[in-house]
Amino acid sequence: MSNSAAQLAYLAPELVVAVGAVAVLALDILLPERSRRLLARATAAALLASLAAVWWLYAGEVAGRPERLFTGTLVRDGYSLFLDAVFLLAGILGALVSARYVDREGLQSGEYYALMLFAVLGMMLMAVSAELVTLFISYEILSLSVYVLSGIARGRAESAEAAMKYFLLGAFSSGFLIYGIALIYGATGTTALEAIGAAVMSRGLFGNSLLLIGMALVTVGFAFKVAAVPFHGWVPDVYQGAPLPVTAFMSAGVKAAAFGALARVLFTAFGSLSAVWQPALWLLALLTMVLGNTAAIAQTNIKRMLAYSSIAHAGYMLAGVAAYTAGDVALGSVLYYALVYTAMNIGAFAVVLVVGREGEGNQELSDYRGLAVRHPWVAAGMALFMVSLSGLPPTAGFLGKFYILNAALRANLIGLAVALVLASLISWYYYLRVVWLMYFIKPGEAPPTLSGAPSLRLAVGMAAVLVLILGLWPSAALNLAQVAALTVTAGGLPVIGRP
Amino acid sequence: MTEWILFIVLTAVAVGSALMMVLNRNPVHAALWLVLTFLAVAVFFLVLGAQFLFAAQIIIYTGAIMVLFLFVVMLLNLEREREPIVTGGQRAAAVALAFALLAVLVIAIAARTSFPTMAMVPGGITLTDLGVALFDEWLLPFELASILLLVAMIGAIALARRRT
Amino acid sequence: MLKDYFPILVMLVMAVGFGVTMIFLSSIAGRKRPTATKESPYECGSIPVGTARIRFDVKFYLVAILFILFDLEVVFLWPWAVLFIERLGLFGLVEVAIFVGILLVGFVYAWRKGALEWQ
DSSP: OHHHHHHHHHTHHHHHHHHHHHHHHHHHHHSOGGGGGHHHHHHHHHHHHHHHHHHHHHHTTTTTSOEEETTTTEEEOHHHHHHHHHHHHHHHHHHHHHHHHHHHTTOOHHHHHHHHHHHHHHHHHHHHBOBHHHHHHHHHHHHHHHHHHHTOOTTOHHHHHHHHHHHHHHHHHHHHHHHHHHHHHHHHSOOBHHHHHHHHHHHTOTTOHHHHHHHHHHHHHHHHHHTOTTSOTTHHHHHHHSOHHHHHHHHHHHHHHHHHHHHHIIIIISGGGHHHHHHHHHHHHHHHHHHHHHHHHTOOBHHHHHHHHHHHHHHHHHHHHHTGGGTHHHHHHHHHHHHHHHHHHHHHHHHHHHHOBTTTBSOBGGGGTTHHHHOHHHHHHHHHHHHHHHTOTTSHHHHHHHHHHHHHHHTTOHHHHHHHHHHHHHHHHHHHHHHHHHHHSOOOSSOOOOOOOHHHHHHHHHHHHHHHHHHHSOHHHHHHHHHHHHHHHTTOOOOOOOO | OHHHHHHHHHHHHHHHHHHHHHHOSSHHHHHHHHHHHHHHHHHHHHHTTBHHHHHHIIIIIIIIIHHHHHHHHHHHTOOSOOOOSOOHHHHHHHHHHHHHHHHHHHIIIIITOOOOOOOOOTTOBOHHHHHHIIIIITHHHHHHHHHHHHHHHHHHHHHHSOOO | OGGGGHHHHHHHHHHHHHHHHHHHHHHHHSOOOOOHHHHSOOOTTSOSSSOSOOOOOHHHHHHHHHHHHHHHHHHHHHHHHHHIIIIIHHHHHHHHHHHHHHHHHHHHHHHHTTTTOOO
């Protein structure tokens, strides 16, 4: 029992978030109606405390040596700590951009913030899972939370539609995932990632169709969640229909969580089968980059444009995972990109929230005309995020893409690297169009009035500072990403020819 | 031999009632066919020696989840059948793709795999075996399940509670 | 192995037989004084005649889903209850207390939020 208590210390970040979620529920029923605003602060406080716990574990040098917990169902390593930090950043920015919106739209704040914390908890548990059943339950904790968050604006039909679509397709993806897990268990007799990897090697299961199908189904399950083409159909409607701060939070957080889990499963359990899944991911990455970017051009609604942009960015990250043979360089580039994407994408959504009006108004691209004249700071922030999303220096987005490109080249995926560059060129058009609209076009008849909640401005500022720091002084974060990647690849990744 | 006959009969009931559920236009009848499918699957569990799963399947699926299905059917008040808004092309493509996936799965799993067989535990998997596994090796997923249930509860309250 | 279930089959047959016998006996031995109200079909307080497809209130759904969740919880407690005395001891008690505690939070929340009320 004392043993269990000692193990719990390694899970301090997760425990803090779980306790925070329960505390939010308790406050929701204890506080009088008018002080519900405290809930946003309580949420942010819980997430900050959890971030402190992550830092505490880093300081205790847990990052370097993986610690197996609870009969090997969890593993606390640098990889999970780095991802935890990314999720917590998404959560903190998400809570900041929500505060005003939740009040204004009259959403049920108790459920809203509790579910947001549970979503973060699900992400963090996915990152520490070292075993497929635990991973699946964590995945469901995350999924259920975000399905409900998408539909929490009960007054708007689009929100209900978003929740419905997300739930239905999400349920399918869960079905793929659990079926895949069952087949993998059938083939190897275990669900622990390392044990699966060992079983593949020791029993020579390279051509075992049960295992290969299982692996394919698990990949499909995660491809749904990261919004890879052709499993992206739900993204535009869900991102557009869901309440804006929820979209901001989940576009970054859910994607990072799904990538973290997918990469760990593929690298740890199926490394020796990389010859099989690498080409598949290569194709997924290519389709996702090309379709996401070309479809984004045609959009006139900024939320929808950012939805397609989010698909495109999933393509870049898939390219990083596909570069498996580059080992920790590949994994590190994906981790770094997840961090960068979280900052710049939630930043962009925060600006959309600043410009937006009640009931999801003011979300057309035309509403951004001449923004720079009246609100130079807001426009400057948006310009920064757009430049970063398009991958131009000196921003974080540039470096993120650079490292993925580097990994792809190291893994000898020349074609994919060229595609990545070309796809980015396409994306310049629609990202820079926003900048052009803000700076070079005269404002329309009714100049936009901005909602200037301090928490929202703080979120824009934080995201902007992060995008600049990660772009100009990346070494600290990059180093952490590299250490994190090394904890997964430390044993040496098996690379075996085509079976 | 008895087991073989049992398997054939159970499979026929399970697959047949599942088909009836999908093809039936009346949602209440479809739900009742689903009950039969659940029961057949439960008996499969029993034959395989998983008594706990057998009981849980009946209590949870045929009992509780079925009630929920029927409530939803009543809630939606489906007086008339409404055709879903899909074009013929979409439907054909969906059917073709679903059968293609089925074919791949069947060929890959049934034809190309030598199944690793495990000896059946004499007397089946008892509640004791299950409990020992659940409260030791699978302790953490077990506790996480309660969080999942809590999230589902909050979600249901958030979406379905009457506004005050 | 299927032989092990023979006693259950016997029990099923006895249960059904007992029920059928009782109905049969009461139908021949009972006194009958029918009135119009007694003859009308009984349907749990609903109006017995008319379309069966009345629209249910969404509150039924909420109650049903809360029921499922607690039903699932109880199913998890079953193996624990069987093992508690012989195998699990104090540690098992703590494990299950955490499990039930988390769900208790949900229960209190549902209660205080008025999700269990019926107006």
